[in-house]
Amino acid sequence: MTINDSAEPAAIEVENLTVSYGPKPALLDVSLTIEKGLLVGVIGPNGAGKSTLIKAILGFVKRDVGVVRIQGIPAEKAKGLVAYVPQRGTVDWDFPVCVKEVAMMGRYGHIPWYRNPGKKDWEMVNEALEMVRMTEFSNRQIGQLSGGQQQRVFMARALAQSSEILLLDEPFAGVDAATERAILDVLDRARSSGRTLVVVHHDLTTAAEYFDRLILIKQRLFAYGKPEAVLDENLLSEVYEGRLRVFSNINKTQLYR
Amino acid sequence: MISLFEPIITPLREPFFIKALIGGSMVAVVCGVVGCLVILRRMAFLGDALSHAMIAGVVGGYLFMKLLFGIEAYAPAMLVGSLIAAVLTVFLIGFVSRLSRIKEDTSIGIMYTGVFAAGVVMVSIFRNYVHIDLMHFIMGDVLGMADVDLWASAFIAALVLSVILLFFRYFQLASFDPIMAASIGMPIVMIDYVLTTCVSLVVVSAVSMVGVILVVGLLITPAATAYLLSDRLDHMMILSSFFGVTSIIGGLYLCFHLDSSGGGAIMLFCTFQFLLVLFVAPRYGLLVRWIKLRRIIPQQLAEDIIGTVARYSPISQAKIRKLLPEHVKIQRGIKALIFEGYLCMSDSGLTLTPEGQKEAQRIIRSHRLWEAYLQHVGTPSEEIHPKAHSLEHMHDPSAVEYIDDILGHPVQDPHGQEIPEDPSCREPGAIVLLSQLRSGRKVKIVKAPKSGKGSELQPGEIILTGNRQNGGKIWVVEKHSGQLIKLDHHAADAVIVECI
Numbered sequence: 194m195t196i197n198d199s200a201e202p203a204a205i206e207v208e209n210l211t212v213s214y215g216p217k218p219a220l221l222d223v224s225l226t227i228e229k230g231l232l233v234g235v236i237g238p239n240g241a242g243k244s245t246l247i248k249a250i251l252g253f254v255k256r257d258v259g260v261v262r263i264q265g266i267p268a269e270k271a272k273g274l275v276a277y278v279p280q281r282g283t284v285d286w287d288f289p290v291c292v293k294e295v296a297m298m299g300r301y302g303h304i305p306w307y308r309n310p311g312k313k314d315w316e317m318v319n320e321a322l323e324m325v326r327m328t329e330f331s332n333r334q335i336g337q338l339s340g341g342q343q344q345r346v347f348m349a350r351a352l353a354q355s356s357e358i359l360l361l362d363e364p365f366a367g368v369d370a371a372t373e374r375a376i377l378d379v380l381d382r383a384r385s386s387g388r389t390l391v392v393v394h395h396d397l398t399t400a401a402e403y404f405d406r407l408i409l410i411k412q413r414l415f416a417y418g419k420p421e422a423v424l425d426e427n428l429l430s431e432v433y434e435g436r437l438r439v440f441s442n443i444n445k446t447q448l449y450r
Numbered sequence: 451m452i453s454l455f456e457p458i459i460t461p462l463r464e465p466f467f468i469k470a471l472i473g474g475s476m477v478a479v480v481c482g483v484v485g486c487l488v489i490l491r492r493m494a495f496l497g498d499a500l501s502h503a504m505i506a507g508v509v510g511g512y513l514f515m516k517l518l519f520g521i522e523a524y525a526p527a528m529l530v531g532s533l534i535a536a537v538l539t540v541f542l543i544g545f546v547s548r549l550s551r552i553k554e555d556t557s558i559g560i561m562y563t564g565v566f567a568a569g570v571v572m573v574s575i576f577r578n579y580v581h582i583d584l585m586h587f588i589m590g591d592v593l594g595m596a597d598v599d600l601w602a603s604a605f606i607a608a609l610v611l612s613v614i615l616l617f618f619r620y621f622q623l624a625s626f627d628p629i630m631a632a633s634i635g636m637p638i639v640m641i642d643y644v645l646t647t648c649v650s651l652v653v654v655s656a657v658s659m660v661g662v663i664l665v666v667g668l669l670i671t672p673a674a675t676a677y678l679l680s681d682r683l684d685h686m687m688i689l690s691s692f693f694g695v696t697s698i699i700g701g702l703y704l705c706f707h708l709d710s711s712g713g714g715a716i717m718l719f720c721t722f723q724f725l726l727v728l729f730v731a732p733r734y735g736l737l738v739r740w741i742k743l744r745r746i747i748p749q750q751l752a753e754d755i756i757g758t759v760a761r762y763s764p765i766s767q768a769k770i771r772k773l774l775p776e777h778v779k780i781q782r783g784i785k786a787l788i789f790e791g792y793l794c795m796s797d798s799g800l801t802l803t804p805e806g807q808k809e810a811q812r813i814i815r816s817h818r819l820w821e822a823y824l825q826h827v828g829t830p831s832e833e834i835h836p837k838a839h840s841l842e843h844m845h846d847p848s849a850v851e852y853i854d855d856i857l858g859h860p861v862q863d864p865h866g867q868e869i870p871e872d873p874s875c876r877e878p879g880a881i882v883l884l885s886q887l888r889s890g891r892k893v894k895i896v897k898a899p900k901s902g903k904g905s906e907l908q909p910g911e912i913i914l915t916g917n918r919q920n921g922g923k924i925w926v927v928e929k930h931s932g933q934l935i936k937l938d939h940h941a942a943d944a945v946i947v948e949c950i
Contacts, residue, residue: 251633272635279627288490288626289677289686298627301619302634334681354634 202265204229204358204389205250210259212245219245223259223414227391227406229357232384234394234404236423238433241411243393244280247360250391251277263358273302276351280362280393281343286336292346293331296321299353321352325379341372348379359383361392365399377403400424461706470592470659470702470712473600477656478668478694480607483614483687484652485673485694487645490683491625495555496646498666499543499562500536501653505587505662506569507535512580513572523581525598529654536650539565590661592702592712599658606655610648614687621645622683660713667717672697675724678731693723747786750843751777753813755784756792756802757842760810764799808873815870816850817842818863823853825864834864858939859885861922880949884915885925885942891915893947903941906933912950 205227212220219242227233235243248254250261252268252275263271276299299321300314322328325345335343344364351359361380365373380390380403391408394400400407401420409416409423411432416423461467488497511531515524539561547557573580614621624631624641632638649669656665676689700723701716708715729737751774758773759765771780784800787793792806802810820838829837854860854872863869871888874880881896892914898907906929907913916926916934925942927935937945 248629251629253629253632272633275633277630277633279629283629285490285626289681289683290622290626291682294682298623298630301623301636304619306617306620350630 201229202262203227204231204264205391206260206262206265207246207250208260208262210246210249210261211257212242212249212254213257218257218412220249220410221412223410225408225414225417227389229389230384230387231389231405232380232403233389233391233406233408234400234420235391235408235410236394236397236400237410237415241432243410244362246408246410247277247362247391247393250358250360251275273354274356275358275360276354276356278344278347278351278359278361278364281340281366283362284335284343284347286343288335290335291331292327292333292335292338292349293318293322295335295346296331296349296353299350299355302354317355318349318353321349324352324382325349326375339372341368341375344368344372344376345379348376348383352383357388359388359390361390363393363395365394365396373399397424397429457707458703461703466593466595467702467706469595469600471699473595473603474592474659474698474702474716475695476603476607477652477659478672478698479691480610480652481656481668482672482676482690482692482694484610484645484648485669485671486676486683486687486690487614487621487625488649489670489673489677491645493646493649494666494670495558496540496543497649497653497669499539499558500650501657501662501665503535503539503562503565503569504532504650504654504657505535505584506565506572507532508587509569509572509576509580509582510535512582513576516579525596525602529602532654532657533647533650535565535569536653537647540646540650587657588662589711590657590659590664590713592659592716593705595658599655603655606651610651613644613648617641617644618684660716664713664717667720668694668697671717671720671724675720675727678727678734681733693720697723747779747783750840751779751783752787752792753809753843755780755787756806756810757813757817759793759800759802760807760814763801764796766799770800811870811873813842815872816844818867818869819850819853819857819860820844821863821865822857822860822869826857831864854886855943858923859942861888861918875949878949882947882949883943884927884937884945884947885939887915887947889915889917892950894950895945896948897946899941899944904935904937904945906935907945913947 203226205225207226208224210220210223211218223246235246237243245254249256250263250268252261252271261268263274266274296318297310297314300310300317304310304314319328319331322331325348327342327345327349330338330342330346335346338346348359348361348364351361364376364380368376380392384390384405392404394403401424404420406418407416407420407423408414409428409432415432416425416428488494508528508531511527511529512523514531515521515527521527542561542565543554543557546552546561547554552560570584573582573584620631620636620641624636624638628638631641652669653665656668660668672693673686673690675693676686680686680689697716697720700719702712704710704719705712705715727735729735732738754774754777755770758770762769762773767781767784770784774780777783784793787806788795791803792809793800794803817838820841821834824834824837824841825831851872860869872882872886875882875886884893887893892912895907895909895911895913897909898904907927912930914928916928918924919926919936923939925937925939927937929935
């Protein structure tokens with residue numbers, strides 16, 4: 194693969210990526226290039242390797258084969274260029290930490306160990322909290338927030354990190370419809386400020402509406418492209434193995450919302 | 451007055467007491483700080499394991515100096531030995547749990563008892579060379595602290611506190627979200643090792659005071675006490691140190707006046723302190739939780755009251771009580787509902803507010819739909835009402851919608867009573883299915899089938915819904931031109947309209 198040096202490098206490039214836990218590959222020979230400024234959804238059945246793909250882009254899992262480049266830089270050297278919003282279930286919500294401290298964690302990568310957070314860091318934290326409309330909760334312990342608010346705190350952390358690329362693992366899981374709208378609104382605003390977002394998503398009925406591009410994955414990359422092209426009935430039935438009855442209702446459900 | 455303060459002052463005249471107080475407080479402060487990280491990372495069992503394993507190291511260090519250099523009870527060697535034993539144990543635990551199907555907690559249990567046993571066996575074999583009182587290590591001896599112990603504790607406390615304070619952010623983030631920590635380039639494996647080493651050091655310095663068995667308590671109990679009172683890690687560490695020091699002070703006085711074991715008295719005081727906080731903590735305490743639970747009005751009670759008021763409004767409190775004999779907290783429930791704006795009290799009795807009416811409609815709709823459903827699945831008629839009465843509280847919108855759909859959006863329940871429309875179908879601008887509407891509604895078509903039934907309807911067109919025919923199975927709509935169009939359930943589901 195040749196890269197045109199004069200052009201701006203793509204936000205994320207994945208080449209022939211294979212990741213395995215034991216004998217079964219979690220990801221097999223995945224190659225894709227995500228351009229800057231897109232809101233990209235990652236879809237696929239449970240255990241398809243969606244979270245693994247996110248972690249591979251973060252440089253958190255060991256790659257068996259392949260290269261991941263972030264803005265042209267190999268992932269292992271690109272620490273801090275990518276911000277990460279974890280799945281809600283993986284966070285210890287009883288941890289003694291308040292909203293603004295979580296947002297400040299986004300700045301940790303920029304503060305040397307011998308210094309305390311400075312004025313500029315606090316400004317960026319407040320700005321990020323403002324953007325997700327969580328300013329009034331900044332002194333709340335994170336366990337005392339609703340599901341959607343918790344999600345937004347972690348988005349503020351990702352924004353405060355001032356990374357160009359945001360990875361979100363199932364931000365819409367277990368939140369009500371109004372919260373889903375609010376989160377989508379923040380994603381939209383992050384995209385319009387030029388950021389690239391990759392979002393693991395489980396709800397096919399909303400996938401077309403929310404995202405510019407979709408990644409359909411089950412170990413292998415089945416499709417990457419515009420939602421109309423990826424949400425092809427034959428392709429989906431191949432990936433989801435006949436659990437397709439749901440999808441014939443997609444249009445109806447979507448409009449009814 | 452003097453006699454009042456006498457019990458406090460007398461012990462302070464004893465040098466051994468002062469020494470214990472100073473040494474104990476140093477250890478307690480650092481235990482408190484490290485303990486916070488230990489409990490947040492669920493390493494409590496590991497702390498216990500390390501304290502036991504270090505016995506082998508103490509014996510090893512003792513023997514090493516004695517056999518090679520002939521030096522008796524050389525403290526630095528015993529200290530280094532116990533650290534080596536601790537690190538070795540951590541390594542063995544990781545080795546077993548990573549390479550076999552044995553889980554980590556089991557692996558900890560196996561390895562520390564093994565290393566501990568090795569220490570015990572060594573002491574008994576070399577009992578002629580090693581003059582170690584095992585009981586001293588197992589029970590600790592806070593009042594008999596040697597100067598060297600005091601210096602070692604001071605050194606360890608200073609070292610560990612500096613590391614934790616300097617790298618506070620690293621420990622905080624690596625404990626809270628290791629993936630994020632790794633993604634910004636924090637060396638999380640290194641941080642783990644540093645923390646484990648800190649725990650080992652702290653345990654080593656605390657064992658001579660409270661003993662192997664109680665040391666884990668000094669590590670985690672003050673931290674757990676602070677955890678119940680704080681919402682930030684730095685506050686928790688400060689409070690935890692404070693509770694550690696109060697345990698030492700309280701425990702030492704207890705031990706002095708009762709002439710009991712020092713370590714035991716300290717941990718007993720520490721535990722009582724924890725239990726007290728557990729009950730009275732303002733946010734996470736049991737007392738507060740109990741009060742809150744008592745205050746909550748069960749959803750079922752609230753809904754039953756609203757349903758009753760809807761049927762018999764205006765109604766007196768006494769009548770509600772008579773109609774709902776199965777509930778106990780009715781008066782409190784009514785008060786809460788008035789406070790939340792669902793009910794209002796007038797001279798003639800209780801009535802529903804507009805908000806309450808909406809809620810009542812939702813409950814009645816849910817109840818009658820469940821009744822229709824129960825009849826549909828062949829429930830004996832005498833069971834329908836009581837069953838629906840409990841099922842109506844399951845009003846998750848998508849569940850109710852589903853039942854409405856499979857029953858063909860019925861307009862009447864089995865007793866011939868009207869099933870109210872879904873309140874959300876009344877809001878202007880709501881996009882709904884034609885099949886969900888009742889008669890007499892003016893709506894705008896958003897989408898209609900391209901062919902077959904319903905294709906006469908054009909998007910953008912305004913229509914009027916009429917009465918259903920054929921037992922509710924046929925939907926009738928009137929076009930602006932006056933033309934009547936009949937649709938079955940399937941076709942009515944395919945027509946999407948906007949409420950105006």
